[in-house]
Amino acid sequence: MPQMRRMNTSRISAPHLLVAGLLGLAMIAPFGLAEISANDRPALVTPQAEAAKADKPATPEKETESKDKEKTKAKEAEAKAFKIAEIKISGALTEGAPLEGLFGESSETLFTLIARLDKAATDKDVQTVVIEIGDLTVGRGKLYELRSAIGRVKAAGKDVWAFMDSADTSSYLLASACDKIVMAESGLLMIPGVRAEVWFYKDMLEKLDIEPEVVRIGEFKSAGEPYTRRDMSPEFKKEMDELLDDVYGQIVSTISESRKIPADKVKDLIDTAVFTAEKAKAAGLLDVVAYESDLYKAIKAAHGVETAKLTKNYGKKKADADLSGLNGMITIMNALSGQAPGTKKSSAPKIGILYASGMISTGSSQSSPLSGEVLGSATFIKAVRQLRDDDTVKAVVLRIDSPGGSALASDLMWHELELLKEKKPLVASMSDVAGSGGYYIAMGTQKIYAAPGTVTGSIGVVGGKVALEKMYKNLGVNVVVLERGKNSGVLSTTTGFTETQREATRALMNEIYEQFTTKAAAGRKMEVGKLELLARGRIYSGNRALEIGLVDEIGTLEDAIKGAIALAKIENPAKLERLELPKPGSPLEAFLGPLGAESRIESRLETRIQEFLPAGVLPAIQDQQLLKLLGDQPVLTVMPYRLDLK
Numbered sequence: 001m002p003q004m005r006r007m008n009t010s011r012i013s014a015p016h017l018l019v020a021g022l023l024g025l026a027m028i029a030p031f032g033l034a035e036i037s038a039n040d041r042p043a044l045v046t047p048q049a050e051a052a053k054a055d056k057p058a059t060p061e062k063e064t065e066s067k068d069k070e071k072t073k074a075k076e077a078e079a080k081a082f083k084i085a086e087i088k089i090s091g092a093l094t095e096g097a098p099l100e101g102l103f104g105e106s107s108e109t110l111f112t113l114i115a116r117l118d119k120a121a122t123d124k125d126v127q128t129v130v131i132e133i134g135d136l137t138v139g140r141g142k143l144y145e146l147r148s149a150i151g152r153v154k155a156a157g158k159d160v161w162a163f164m165d166s167a168d169t170s171s172y173l174l175a176s177a178c179d180k181i182v183m184a185e186s187g188l189l190m191i192p193g194v195r196a197e198v199w200f201y202k203d204m205l206e207k208l209d210i211e212p213e214v215v216r217i218g219e220f221k222s223a224g225e226p227y228t229r230r231d232m233s234p235e236f237k238k239e240m241d242e243l244l245d246d247v248y249g250q251i252v253s254t255i256s257e258s259r260k261i262p263a264d265k266v267k268d269l270i271d272t273a274v275f276t277a278e279k280a281k282a283a284g285l286l287d288v289v290a291y292e293s294d295l296y297k298a299i300k301a302a303h304g305v306e307t308a309k310l311t312k313n314y315g316k317k318k319a320d321a322d323l324s325g326l327n328g329m330i331t332i333m334n335a336l337s338g339q340a341p342g343t344k345k346s347s348a349p350k351i352g353i354l355y356a357s358g359m360i361s362t363g364s365s366q367s368s369p370l371s372g373e374v375l376g377s378a379t380f381i382k383a384v385r386q387l388r389d390d391d392t393v394k395a396v397v398l399r400i401d402s403p404g405g406s407a408l409a410s411d412l413m414w415h416e417l418e419l420l421k422e423k424k425p426l427v428a429s430m431s432d433v434a435g436s437g438g439y440y441i442a443m444g445t446q447k448i449y450a451a452p453g454t455v456t457g458s459i460g461v462v463g464g465k466v467a468l469e470k471m472y473k474n475l476g477v478n479v480v481v482l483e484r485g486k487n488s489g490v491l492s493t494t495t496g497f498t499e500t501q502r503e504a505t506r507a508l509m510n511e512i513y514e515q516f517t518t519k520a521a522a523g524r525k526m527e528v529g530k531l532e533l534l535a536r537g538r539i540y541s542g543n544r545a546l547e548i549g550l551v552d553e554i555g556t557l558e559d560a561i562k563g564a565i566a567l568a569k570i571e572n573p574a575k576l577e578r579l580e581l582p583k584p585g586s587p588l589e590a591f592l593g594p595l596g597a598e599s600r601i602e603s604r605l606e607t608r609i610q611e612f613l614p615a616g617v618l619p620a621i622q623d624q625q626l627l628k629l630l631g632d633q634p635v636l637t638v639m640p641y642r643l644d645l646k
Contacts (some may be wrong), residue, residue: 085314090134096578116315137382138451139432176258192273209470218460221537359404365634377409383581395564404437425567429560435639450542458639460537469498
């Protein structure tokens with residue numbers, strides 16, 4: 001085999017390389033490289049050529065393309081920079097701890113809604129908040145909470161717009177807290193002033209041969225009047241006139257201050273009562289007349305931007321659960337029964353929020369279409385003890401939205417709160433109503449906060465029963481009575497009071513009234529005689545209650561929480577968690593009632609009856625719950641609890 005000679009590359013000349021290169025190109029040409037154009041071949045670029053290329057102007061097509069890209073990037077940056085948060089507000093906005101788990105994510109309470117507003121206030125990416133106001137059915141206390149939350153959004157430098165299809169007084173008072181108010185062109189604004197409707201049932205009960213027997217302590221304690229009179233007593237009318245004057249004055253001042261309209265002109269506008277959207281705008285009550293589809297165009301025009309990012313239902317939790325298959329069925333059943341996914345108990349310091357909502361009664365809390373919300377003393381006391389015994393709870397705020405009810409239940413609840421107060425700070429926050437028994441449970445707290453329009457006071461006692469003997473006779477029922485003891489029939493619903501029974505009842509009520517006023521005087525650090533003059537069943541607005549010393553401050557729930565934190569001397573309040581009690585019942589119980597066969601039947605009947613009732617009839621039926629209470633409880637601390645201020 002011939003020996004291969006090693007090539008010495010150092011001896012290869014430039015001509016040799018040139019020949020080799022040409023030979024290589026010829027060999028690979030068949031594979032397509034021969035078709036490469038001169039423009040596609042890499043070129044040797046000198047510094048002079050690079051400079052000339054930089055100075056060469058771009059073609060029109062490339063210049064347009066570049067500008068389009070720049071505009072797109074600018075719009076994307078603008079949309080990212082300008083964010084609108086939309087929050088819808090409607091309905092009754094109940095108070096209380098929210099539901100947990102699957103259904104809790106879709107439910108809304110007053111304070112879950114306010115938490116969303118507060119989130120928008122602190123969200124650095126949000127520039128504008130839109131409040132879409134629907135059919136709002138809240139009282140003056142809740143309105144004060146909502147307006148205060150909107151105020152916090154504005155104080156954070158955001159502008160707030162309100163949009164309404166139409167509006168009544170409550171909706172408009174909420175909207176007036178915003179920077180701009182927008183209404184649809186076909187909408188109506190109705191601000192007809194203040195109207196209180198008190199229904200009297202004496203004639204109806206007489207036709208049914210039902211005879212209510214009512215004894216009251218305090219000339220202003222008017223809760224029984226709708227059943228024993230055809231109209232108001234002078235005392236009842238006097239306190240209602242004072243309350244309406246106060247509420248009317250608050251409406252005038254709120255609109256005047258919010259819309260920068262003189263108070264006298266506001267009164268003239270209220271006397272006009274009803275406005276089309278255009279007329280309302282001309283009067284200075286609205287800013288923009290536009291449909292919802294044009295609302296966001298108006299916002300962008302006001303801010304001089306072309307695009308914006310809109311977040312609908314801002315801050316609202318979304319259900320995030322897989323409901324498919326067997327696991328999904330288990331998730332649904334757990335949610336219906338009120339079972340939330342297991343969570344580890346937190347050891348972090350907490351502020352307790354204790355809700356007291358509804359008519360006060362003994363037993364467990366419940367709710368139904370015909371009776372409304374009932375605050376059971378057993379449910380409430382269980383929650384109080386849980387807060388008292390939990391060492392991580394550093395202070396408690398009692399949130400009240402109740403017209404009172406059973407004197408016994410109110411006192412049992414008050415006593416447990418006194419024991420709680422011995423271990424940790426306790427303050428009260430009043431919502432729409434905190435009267436009679438609702439005031440009773442507040443009077444032992446260290447500090448009471450109320451809204452300007454809260455209805456409170458009504459420190460007094462009412463009692464009695466319902467006599468059905470005549471109705472029984474008309475139905476062909478004859479009741480034979482055998483008794484021992486001259487007052488054995490004092491609680492009977494068959495016959496009315498005898499003189500001795502009436503006196504025995506009055507003596508009992510006088511004693512309970514004395515307990516009420518004595519405890520209230522001690523709680524308010526006031527002489528009993530002075531407090532008794534303020535009592536006698538008389539109701540007051542929050543503003544008036546502050547003037548006479550029945551409450552300590554005008555403020556929101558957040559103000560009350562800050563007050564409780566100050567009393568507890570907590571160093572790092574930002575790290576506090578909130579524990580809200582009592583926890584709500586399961587959605588299944590809310591739909592069917594308590595899980596007993598008889599209760600389920602009653603609840604279903606109530607729901608079916610409600611479906612066929614004309615608007616306005618259901619409240620009248622709920623009024624009759626007082627007659628039921630008179631049969632169940634001998635003495636009540638309750639105010640005229642269905643007070644419609646429209």
